[in-house]
Amino acid sequence: MISKAYPIPRAAAEHFCLLCCDLVIWACVWTALLWLDGEGRLDLWCLWALRTISCVVLYSIITCISDSSSQPLLKRWAALLSFLPPLFDSIQTILHGTGRAFSPFPDPGMVILSTATSTLIYMVWEMVFTQGGPSKGSRNQKKDEEARALLMRVIHYSRPDYLHLGAAFLFLSLGALFETFIPYCIGKVIDILSGKYQHNNFLWAIGLMALCSLGSTMFTGLRGGMFMCSLSRLNKRIRHLLFQNLMKQEIGFFEDNKPGSLTSRLISDTDKMGRSVAMNVNVLLRSLVKTCGMLYFMLSLSWQLTLLTCIEMPLLAFIQNSYNNFSQKTSKELQDCNAETTELASSVIGSMKTVRSFKAEHQEQQRYEQTLNRKLQVLRRKGVYSAIHLLIRRFITVGLKVAMLFQGRNLISSGQLSNGSLLAFVFYQKDMVTNMRHLVYVYGDMLNTVGSAVKVFQLLDRKPQLREAGHLAPEKLKGRITFEKVTFSYQSRPDQMALKSVTLELSPGKLTALVGPSGGGKSSCVCLLQRFYDPQEGEMFLDGEPLYRYQHQYLHQKVAMVSQDPVLFSGSVRYNIEYGLQDCTLERVEAAARKANAHNFICKLEQGYNTDVGECGDQLSAGQKQCIAIARALIRDPQILILDEATSHMDCSTQQAVQDVLNSITDQTVLVIAHRLETVEKADHIIFMEEGEVVEQGTHRQLMAKEGRYHRLREKLFNLEAQPVG
Incomplete structure (x- = not known):
C-alpha cells in the first residue's frame, strides 16, 4: 500500500505508479511478442492483445495498492489508458488501410498524447457525468440527482x-x-x-x-x-x-x-x-x-x-x-x-x-x-x-x-x-x-x-391544508349554523388564539348581529363559516352536519358575503353582479340591483350595465361598490347572508333601502357585523365578542338590562353618534 505520508497526494501517486507500470508492461510484453514473431513487425490484433494483457495486469495492481473506495475510479482510468492507443491505430488502419510501425520502445509523443487524452477524458467523465464517485460531494450529488429527477x-x-x-x-x-x-x-x-x-x-x-x-x-x-x-x-x-x-x-x-x-x-x-x-x-x-x-x-x-x-x-x-x-x-x-x-x-x-x-x-x-x-x-x-x-x-x-x-x-x-x-x-x-x-x-x-x-x-x-370537502348537497337547506367549542388561530400567528372555545348558534329567519371591539374574533367567525380555514378544535355544523361535509360549490352557492371593502374585478357592472354564475339573464341582474338600490345610479353610467368599473372598481365610489357587492350577493338568493359593515359607505337612503330588504327576510339566516345602532338594535339576536370569546348574547333589551359589556359599548357608540359635527 502507498503510504499516506508520501510527499504528493495519494491519488496522484497511485495514478503515477499505474502509468509507470503500464509503460513497463508495454515494453516487456511487446519485446516478447516481437521475439516470438521474428519479423520485426506485428499485426494490429497483437496490439489489442498487448493492451488487454496490460489492462488485466493493471487491474491486479490496482486491487493490491488501492482501497475499495478508489478502485472503481482507478480501473476506469486504467481502461482508458490501455485501450485508447490501439483504438486510434485501429481507426487509422480502417480509414487509410495502413498502420504505424510498432517498436518495443513507445513513441514519446504518442505516450504523452494518449496519457493526456485518457486522463482528461477520465476527469471530465468523473466530474461532469459520474454521480457516484468521491470526486463529487454527497451534497452536490444529491442536488444533481434531484435536478435530473425534475x-x-x-x-x-x-x-x-x-x-x-x-x-x-x-x-x-x-x-x-x-x-x-x-x-x-x-x-x-x-x-x-x-x-x-x-x-x-x-x-x-x-x-x-x-x-x-x-x-x-x-x-x-x-x-x-x-x-x-x-x-x-x-x-x-x-x-x-x-x-x-x-x-x-x-x-x-x-x-x-x-x-x-x-x-x-x-x-x-x-x-x-x-x-x-x-x-x-x-x-x-x-x-x-x-x-x-x-x-x-x-x-x-x-x-x-x-x-x-x-x-x-x-x-x-x-x-x-x-x-x-x-x-x-x-x-x-x-x-x-x-x-x-x-x-x-x-x-x-x-x-x-x-x-x-x-x-x-x-x-x-x-x-x-x-x-x-x-x-x-x-x-x-x-x-x-x-x-x-x-x-x-x-x-x-x-x-x-x-x-x-x-x-x-x-x-x-x-x-x-x-x-x-x-x-x-x-x-x-x-x-x-x-x-x-x-x-x-x-x-x-x-x-x-x-x-x-x-x-x-x-x-x-401542494395539497390544501383543509379537510377535503364532502359531497353533501341537499335540495333544501334550512341554514341553522352552530359553533361548538371552536378554537382557532391563524397559521401566521399560531400562539395567538383568535377564537377560544366559542359556542354560538345562528337561527334561520333571524337577523344575528356580532358586535364587540376590534380583534374580538368577529371576522374569524365569518372566515370559518365560509370555510376559508378549519378550526384547530371544536366543530361547526350546518343543519346538524359538519360544515366540511358539504360540497364546495354547494356551500358557497348557499353562503354569500358582503365585506366592508368589497373587491370588484376589471370588467362591466353586469359581469361583477353575475360573477360566478352561468347563463344569468339581464332581468335577474336588474332585479338584484334594484333590491340593493343600485339600479338608478347604474342606469346613469355612460354604458349602463355594460360600463367598465375599472381596475378593482376604481371608477366607482366606495358606496357604489358596496351596492354592487350587495347585488352580487342577493342575485344568488343565498340561504345564509353575511354582511360585514356592508353599508358603512352608503348614503342614508341607500342604507334604508338595504335595511328594508333585511327586514323583509323571513326564512334566510342573516349574520351582520355592524357598529351602527339602528342595525344592531333591530337584530333578533346579538352576540358580544371580546378577545376571542363570547362574553354576552341575547336580544337588545336583554343585554341592556344586564348593563354589561354590550351596555357600555352601546352608550359609547350613542355618545359618538349624538356628538355634533364641526
Missing part, C-alpha cells in the same frame, strides 16, 4: 406533444447532417482550385455545397417552428395546471405567499421550464448529431489532428462544468431577486393612493433601489466569473489551435494532407469545439433552468 418530470409533461417533438427531432437530424457536409464540400472546392482546374468537378462540388446549404436551411427552419410550437403548448399546459392547483389552496396559503412571488412562478419560472425541454433538448440533440458526423469526417482527414482536438474538448468541458456549477447558484439568487423586485413593484403600484397619502414615495423608492442593488451585486459577481471563464477558455483554444496548425503544416509537407483538407478540418475543429461546449453547457443549463422548476413543482404538488 428534468425527467418536465420531459414527462411534454409527452402529449410527442408527434410535434418527433417531427422536430427528424428535421433537426436532417438539418444537422446537411450542415455537417458543408465544410467537406468547401475543402473539395479549395483542392480543385489549388490544383489542376477541372470545370465539371468544380461545378459538382459547388452544386453539392449549395444542396447541403439549402437542405440545412430548410430543415433548420422546420425544426425551429416545430420546437416553438411544442414549447408554446408545454407552457400553456403547465401554467394551466399550476393556476388550477393554486385555485384549490386554502386562504392561509395566499396570506403566506405574496401575489408578486406567485405571479413570478406562474409566468417566469414556467417559461424557464419549457425552455429547459424544448430549446435545450433542441441544442443538445443538434450538437450531438453534428458532433458524431464531424468526428467521422475529422478522423477520415487526419487522426493526429483529431487527437489534438480531443485534448482541447475535455479541457473546455471541465472548465465549462466548473462555471456551470457557479452559474446554477447565481441563477437561483437572481430568480429570488427578480421575484422580490416584482412583488415590491406590484404592491407599491397597486397601493399608489396609500403611498401618496402618507408621502411615502421616497421610502418606496429607497426600498426598490435596495432590491435593485442586491440584484446588481449578483450580476456583478456573475460577470467577473464569466470574464475569467472566457479568458481561460480562449487561452486554451488559441494555444491548441496554434499547435494544430503546426502539425497541419508538417502533414502537408509529408503529403498526408492537402490544403483543402486542412481548411475543412479547421472548419470542423471550430464547429466541433463549439458543439462540445454546447453539449456541456446545455447539460449544466438544463440542470440550472430545471432548478427554476423546483418552486413550480412544489406548488403543483
